Amino acid sequence: MFDNNSTVRPHYEPIYRVLSRLKTYDLVSRQKALDQRMMEEGITFTLYTKEQNNPLERTIPFDYVPRVIPRHEWDTVEKGLVQRVRALNEFTRDIYHSQHIVKDGIIPRRMILSNKYFRIEMMGLDVPQNAYMTTSGIDLIRDENGRYFVLEDNLRSPSGFSYLYKGRTLMSEVFHDLYFSCAVRDVEQSLNIFLSSLKSLAPSGKRNPLIVLLTPGPYNSAYYEHTFLAQQMGIHLVEGRDLVYRDHKIYIRDLHGLRQVDVIYRRIDDDYLDPLAFNPDSILGVPGLMNAYRAGNIAIANAPGTGVADDKAIYAYVPDMIRYYLGEEPVLNNVPTYILSRKEDREYALDHLEQLVVKETSLSGGYGMLIGPLAAPKEIAAFADAIRANPDRYIAQTTMKLSRAPVMLNGVMAPRHIDLRAFVLTGRDIRVIPGGLTRVALTEGSLVVNSSQGGGVKDTWVLSH
Numbered sequence: 001m002f003d004n005n006s007t008v009r010p011h012y013e014p015i016y017r018v019l020s021r022l023k024t025y026d027l028v029s030r031q032k033a034l035d036q037r038m039m040e041e042g043i044t045f046t047l048y049t050k051e052q053n054n055p056l057e058r059t060i061p062f063d064y065v066p067r068v069i070p071r072h073e074w075d076t077v078e079k080g081l082v083q084r085v086r087a088l089n090e091f092t093r094d095i096y097h098s099q100h101i102v103k104d105g106i107i108p109r110r111m112i113l114s115n116k117y118f119r120i121e122m123m124g125l126d127v128p129q130n131a132y133m134t135t136s137g138i139d140l141i142r143d144e145n146g147r148y149f150v151l152e153d154n155l156r157s158p159s160g161f162s163y164l165y166k167g168r169t170l171m172s173e174v175f176h177d178l179y180f181s182c183a184v185r186d187v188e189q190s191l192n193i194f195l196s197s198l199k200s201l202a203p204s205g206k207r208n209p210l211i212v213l214l215t216p217g218p219y220n221s222a223y224y225e226h227t228f229l230a231q232q233m234g235i236h237l238v239e240g241r242d243l244v245y246r247d248h249k250i251y252i253r254d255l256h257g258l259r260q261v262d263v264i265y266r267r268i269d270d271d272y273l274d275p276l277a278f279n280p281d282s283i284l285g286v287p288g289l290m291n292a293y294r295a296g297n298i299a300i301a302n303a304p305g306t307g308v309a310d311d312k313a314i315y316a317y318v319p320d321m322i323r324y325y326l327g328e329e330p331v332l333n334n335v336p337t338y339i340l341s342r343k344e345d346r347e348y349a350l351d352h353l354e355q356l357v358v359k360e361t362s363l364s365g366g367y368g369m370l371i372g373p374l375a376a377p378k379e380i381a382a383f384a385d386a387i388r389a390n391p392d393r394y395i396a397q398t399t400m401k402l403s404r405a406p407v408m409l410n411g412v413m414a415p416r417h418i419d420l421r422a423f424v425l426t427g428r429d430i431r432v433i434p435g436g437l438t439r440v441a442l443t444e445g446s447l448v449v450n451s452s453q454g455g456g457v458k459d460t461w462v463l464s465h
Helices: 009-020 024-040 073-096 111-112 159-176 187-200 223-233 291-296 318-326 345-351 378-389
Strands: 043-049 058-061 060-071 134-140 148-154 211-214 236-238 243-246 249-254 257-260 263-266 299-301 336-338 356-360 369-371 394-397 404-409 412-426 431-434 436-439 456-461
Touching: 009 060, 024 060, 024 159, 024 236, 024 299, 058 223, 060 073, 060 159, 060 404, 060 412, 073 318, 073 412, 073 431, 111 223, 159 187, 159 223, 159 436, 187 211, 187 223, 187 263, 187 412, 187 431, 211 223, 223 236, 236 394, 243 291, 249 291, 249 394, 291 299, 299 412, 336 345, 345 378, 404 436
Parallel strands: 060 456, 211 236, 211 263, 263 299
Antiparallel strands: 043 058, 134 148, 134 412, 243 249, 249 257, 336 394, 356 369, 356 394, 404 412, 412 431, 412 436, 436 456
């Protein structure tokens, strides 16, 4: 909100003006009103602790001081996101078909074949519209010089859509004076774009295909989001037991019997999609689903096997993918990354762990991570042993100074580190939702913003002019 001289930045001036007129009592009472609305509407996230049998369901902490992004900044971000998702989609299609990028020596073959998310069942299988990742969540950070970097790619079943949409609704209602002080780009129409992207995948080419959202059920941490999206888009919310496989097709059971399903927007992992193809112990999926998929009678968004492209080791090669598939230079840079299976990278990282962030390549949500500058010597030593034992499982990155934004704590503003999860929708076209979800590290000095680690969120305003 402020520059180095403590002057309000121009795009934040209307926000600052409104907030500075309000007394502490007003600010605190509005936060309470906001929290009450979230509780009444069940806008929750399930937080799992070490005692996994005692999960904590809570309203996600929502800070009402919006993050504001000027139009010229967003234009660059949007261009970079479209470019990145295009390249990642091309990469995913390539590795399940001709594997040119491997044959040309850009990415080592073993990094593909040993990847836990690589699905041999997808080899040679064409997907509708060649759209492997209908929904993508690209996490961005901004450094102290104002440059945006991609922190990681979430391409399997990214979450956070509901908090983006619901947060905007609550801000426009509870803080209407704040909201209408700026010319903010609308996000509501993106729900129609979301639905159109799913419709475009229907193998039958129907004008009104039957679309379902496949959820693991009410015990999933993001179940609120599943119900919200199904309701808002007018699609069926189903569990695996609601679907049945017959004659290489998938049907939904309803009061009128069986109706053929055209598109499944899945919010469960590959392993649990089909017990006949993947994990035989799964009770969440649909037996026979992959047979129907191979027969071309159903579309699955996101396609099985897309996780190979959001592996944290593959992340390091995305700039090379952009140059290889698109013949362009990356608009958005990666955070400098060390591949620990490489001897020279590993030796450097082991000598500088106290300065680096180390991530386990197959995990997300802030799990399996070391933040060197904030870690105790014992924790650093344990990660060093783990890296030496299995270097392929880890990457290391330069510790970036995440940008900060003000949060309101009991009517007083305080700085906290933030990132931005931007959402990209792919069907016949690639579209970016204007704004995304700003995530906040609520603990002072913390760099971990994930909701699963106790982080909060903000509404993100992209200015229209």
